Amino acid sequence: MAIESPFKEYIQELDVEKEKKRWEQLFKVFSEPEPKIGHTPRTEVWRKNKSVLWHYPAKQKKYEIPLFFVYSLFNKPYILDIAPKASVIEGLTNMGYEVYLLDWGSPGYEDKKMGLDTYIEKYLRTAVKRAIRHSGAEEITLIGYCLGGTIASIYASIADEPIKNLVVATVPIDFKPFIGPDQWAEGMRQGDINIDRFIDAYGVVPPQLVEGMFRAIGAPIYFTNYTMLLSRAHDQRYVDKWRRMNRWTRDQVPFAGEAYKQLANDLFKENKLVKGELMIGNKKVDLKNITANLYVVSGSRDNLILEEQSKPLMDLASSEDKTYVSVEAGHVSLALSGLFAKIVDQWASSRSNQL
Template identity: 30%
Template sequence: MPKNLHPAAQVLEEMNALNLKLARGHRMLQRIKDEQVKIATADKEVVLRQDKTTLYRYKPTAKRRIGTPVLVAYGQVGRYTMTDLQEDRSLLRNLLSLGVDVYAVDWGSPSRGDRWLSFEDYVEVYLAGCVEHICAAHGLPAINLLGICEGGDFSLCYAALHPQRIRNLILTITPVDFHQDQAEGRPGHGLINLWARSLEDEDIERLIEANGNLPGELMSHAFSQMTPAASLSKYNLGLLDTFDDEGKLLNFLRMEKWLADRPDHPGEAAKQLLINLYKNNELARGEFRIGERTVDLRAITSPVLNVYAKDDHIIPPPTTRALGALVGTRDYTELGLPGGHVGVFVSGKSQGVLGKGIVDWLGARD
């Protein structure tokens, strides 16, 4: 832009530049096809189905370096597809390229008919079924389990109840002590914790009763309210910033596709998550029950790698790092990564750190 323009001329120049940028963006959006915005495209096959739960095994892309397979278990609040958002931003592809035999569990899309599914179903039926299948397929007594977010809580419960089936346990951005959200005094961190504690048990029960499940749309709204400025500006300022680079625009659209595909959370399991864990903090207190059994984290004696995001406003680091004082293993390692809750998996900086950190840790214990 020429210097020393009259203010009115400068405004016209800026408006012209903005209009040209909007026109470029419009042309790019018209040119982009649906198949370019696909996510979770790593080559895989279905090896087990139980009701709506599907177990995938991924096709190897490199010589096997880690002998024991890794099962990836995401939570119910989002989909496992976050771990394979696109080719160059994929935890699963990174693990495959480093010689890991990777499995992943997809919980499917719960409907109102699944409202009575509980933590016991997901831990002792679906997750347990996946573990048993992998052990039988490989002739192994135990596997490596990698739990993410709420899937990390499923994994902790399973590892505590079936320690003989877990060779190594990896957790990423997993809440453990749900009352540690204010430990660092960081405003805006842990608002889901505050929201859950502000509700009476009856409020949560009425919410589930009215909907059958915990609606995915409600959780999407709750997450968007945690970063209101970013949520309000992403479709104007954020989207506008991508109009100079088609690759950035595709990244933006893939993330939006993942965010728009948030499933409902089965009602009974959602009540346990909000009341037993968020409100009553029963997992950290050693009081959480799966069926007739109490989950005692001290029963976890396998090596544990606990990965957290240093700027995670959804699962604040202290809620995750509390695990070190609660598990029974002496082989406990923490890995803190820069970035936020989702950035750990999809940011450019994390691509060379998270997968390699996991594989190096596993390699020393394989």
């Protein structure tokens, strides 16, 4: 005689087909090759050391002023071209923009003396000049993402080149607010953690350490990625996006030692950018020198860069045309979803000299 369980109404009925698909997808995640990235057609315009300037032609050119992307030194920039129909760069070229991207490359031990001065004056400045010449345009739109936005803002404040528009997203400008263990911030700012000695020993910050740092700041969020994968492995579209994101988060690059010293000491510890005390070569960086049309984008769910780190640029820049927007997105999902392309277009379309 069969006995019916009194807990039947509380136990969800097992969906055999769904479970079969879930475990098949999980097997593929850990057995198949990494997914392909970088789908949008491009050509190399200029190269210096490990850095490359890429040009992504517009599908049908609609705007005279090209877009020039500056990405972070911490990560590889293919998050901006992660997958078809979810690519920021593909989206913008489809909308009629000529797009340029400066890929910093992966510095080696021989690049340990490269500081922010070198990156900005010898790489970024030259690349912008090449992009302007290559495009035949008289002005350019500079777009910086994360630390790339910090670098773009610094450059825009000392640039002689014709920058009409400056767009920065999830950008740290004020380094006083901090997401992460309080002991880290206190230790670095009081000198208990000696970054210079560590850099002198290693030359460059190893990619494994960069990955570990982001894991620690993002914990426990980083580990819930695997929980989410398990719970949604039956969804093939989600799994494909998860695999691309997972590849990017594990694909860190080394950080040139001298640049990291400047980042840790001048920006994080001393907050010189906001104070107007930062020096790039023999030039003092004063964000009041920024007169380009300014667009600052923050993510309301950003777990790495707080809005209060980005907002000060609105007051510091002298731009007459200034716009600030907070969108419902995280630090990475803003790019991963391709949403950033639409956000840029909504603002830049009226400021890019439509043909």
